[in-house]
Amino acid sequence: MVSGLVARTVAALQQKSRHAAHDPAEPREAIETVMSRTRALWQEHGLVMQAATDLGRSVPEIGVLWTQAAEIFIEAITRILQRAGVPAGDGPHAAASPARALCWMIERTFYRASQAGDDELEQAAATCLEVWLRTARLV
Numbered sequence: 001m002v003s004g005l006v007a008r009t010v011a012a013l014q015q016k017s018r019h020a021a022h023d024p025a026e027p028r029e030a031i032e033t034v035m036s037r038t039r040a041l042w043q044e045h046g047l048v049m050q051a052a053t054d055l056g057r058s059v060p061e062i063g064v065l066w067t068q069a070a071e072i073f074i075e076a077i078t079r080i081l082q083r084a085g086v087p088a089g090d091g092p093h094a095a096a097s098p099a100r101a102l103c104w105m106i107e108r109t110f111y112r113a114s115q116a117g118d119d120e121l122e123q124a125a126a127t128c129l130e131v132w133l134r135t136a137r138l139v
Contacts, residue, residue: 002059002062010066020037021075027138028138043114043118052066070103084136084138086135
């Protein structure tokens with residue numbers, strides 16, 4: 001039952017991440033849109049997303065679903081960072097490495113904030129937006 005809820009939630013996450021990866025908007029606008037959508041998803045599906053995070057290690061099916069969603073989000077972040085001028089390639093100064101760190105930072109930040117309510121989710125969105133914009137050298 002929980003796996004089915006996670007699968008439906010992950011499908012929504014994947015759709016939003018794929019859209020973000022191909023968003024033709026300027027990088028700053030694309031990042032702002034992604035953070036707004038991320039906040040909305042955690043507001044709407046926070047309990048399921050918390051369960052996915054918590055159960056991912058002990059329920060392989062959920063772990064695979066959550067990791068697949070993260071990989072699509074990492075690809076979207078990578079593409080947006082590259083459009084903002086962060087070079088492609090490997091290593092800490094190339095787009096893929098900070099994209100991976102941003103993805104997991106965003107997940108953990110929203111996980112914690114979703115336990116506290118909408119005000120904390122708003123703060124989480126603003127903070128993650130600021131970090132991502134700085135990483136993209138847009139502030």
